[in-house]
Amino acid sequence: MGRNIKLLLSAEDLMPVLDEEELEFQNEENPESKLAYELFRQKNSKVKLLVLSSLKKTIADSFKDLYLTKDMIEELKEMYGREERHAHHQLVTLLHSMKMAQGTPVIDHVMKMRNLFQESENLGTSFKLNYKTDVIFYSLPQEIYGSFIVNYNMNKLSLELPELANMLQEVEAASKK
Structure with missing residues (x-):
């Protein structure tokens, strides 16, 4: 329990996690692929924790099983994109009436x-x-x-x-x- 997680994120941490598919672990003999895979996994975990901590618990619970942060962001866009459309419709209706x-x-x-x-x-x-x-x-x-x-x-x-x-x-x- 005494484990501290350092959540300092930079654009370098965010972009690969949000833009790329999960890196595949090639093989044990290739240290570069293993390092790239581990780095991606760590960055994904940090960004996922950040996203989950910024959501209400009821919403976060429905996303915690998703491994990739990219998938979480896509689900959030899908979920809240409808509300944005509804808000837009209400504004236009209000303006015209x-x-x-x-x-x-x-x-x-x-x-x-x-x-x-x-x-x-x-x-x-x-x-x-x-x-x-x-x-x-x-x-x-x-x-x-x-x-x-x-x-x-x-x-x-x-x-x-x-x-x-x-x-x-x-x-x-x-x-x-």
């Missing part, structure tokens, strides 16, 4: 939508500025912002979202007068 709540400052609404676009982009979907602008315009109350939106489109403007939010704030302030 969002409407600015009455009494909410337009700057807060636009920044909230900007953050949702950013979250979706972090999951791998990119959006063009025109698309983002159109989705934001669709979410605004037309009785207040309708003429601004028509003007914006007729003049073929293209503003980054913070600049657009500032212009929409001016429209909001003018509508309150």
Whole structure:
């Protein structure tokens, strides 16, 4: 029990373990193949311990029988890739159904939508500025912002979202007068 395991890992430790298939032990007479096999086995064990220790116990228990770290990573990708797809679907649904709540400052609404676009982009979907602008315009109350939106489109403007939010704030302030 008094055995300490040193888990200092470098990129040199990780890459062979994650990129290569298990090295086969050739034969006892070839010391180089034996050394390469032992080195791979040690690195695989270290990385496997690191991965298992970073998982919740219930999840780690289902992976402890897998020998290769590479197989564990593939299983984790398969398991959590579905959740990422679900999260992406929820974000897109939220973006397309969002409407600015009455009494909410337009700057807060636009920044909230900007953050949702950013979250979706972090999951791998990119959006063009025109698309983002159109989705934001669709979410605004037309009785207040309708003429601004028509003007914006007729003049073929293209503003980054913070600049657009500032212009929409001016429209909001003018509508309150």
